[in-house]
Amino acid sequence: MTQTDADQDQLMRLLMKISQQDRRAFQELYEHIAARMFGLCLRLAGQRELAEEALQDAFIQIWHRAGEYHSDRGAPLGWMMTIARYRTLDLIRARKVRQTVNDEDLNELDDGRDGPLELSLRESGAQKLTGCLDELSDVQRDSILLSYYRGFTHEELAQALSSPIGTVKSWIRRGLMALKRCLEQ
Incomplete structure (x- = not known):
């Protein structure tokens, strides 16, 4: 042990x-x-x-x-x-x-x-999670990490990434779906 x-x-x-x-x-x-x-x-x-x-x-x-x-x-x-x-x-x-x-x-x-x-x-x-995060696009990974580790709201993310809120929500949703698929393999 x-x-x-x-x-x-x-x-x-x-x-x-x-x-x-x-x-x-x-x-x-x-x-x-x-x-x-x-x-x-x-x-x-x-x-x-x-x-x-x-x-x-x-x-x-x-x-x-x-x-x-x-x-x-x-x-x-x-x-x-x-x-x-x-x-x-x-x-x-x-x-x-x-x-x-x-x-x-x-x-x-x-x-x-x-x-x-x-x-x-x-x-x-969470080594597998780290590997799966590396497979995401930069904007998906940044959106998820800023939201999860820095506690940014969707509005704060949109402002920080200079992107529309709907786009940011899509990045997060698609990124989380990709993470889920990757982690289930």
Whole structure:
């Protein structure tokens, strides 16, 4: 068993204990993954205060929803990172905060380490997804990634890509259909 498998098994055991209201397991989980989750929240939000709030909200959700985790939802870390990402995006939308992070920051950090997007994809076992994304046209891939990882609405995408909203919606719809076909192979 690799370290990654052992790490994922440990996270699964902690989630099971947390679902039974085990506070020590929750503290151990927090110590184990909070820094990674905070890094993702900070990169998405671009604001420390907002990232801290998103992280706190994510851990509250994990505490309340640990019993809902099933391995068919992906790796435990991927599931928890997704919760953190959605909480961050929800807070951004609620406050109508504009993000200032550029796309390269999601892929790679200044010191050459993988960024939160790359880590999230790899840790959730999404190599096939990455390969399928590479098969999309540039505009389809950009539309999907900006929508998924940066939380852009259709209107914001249309503005950012200087294209009509109907065209942007078509790119996303066709891109998602192509991804679905590719992933089902």
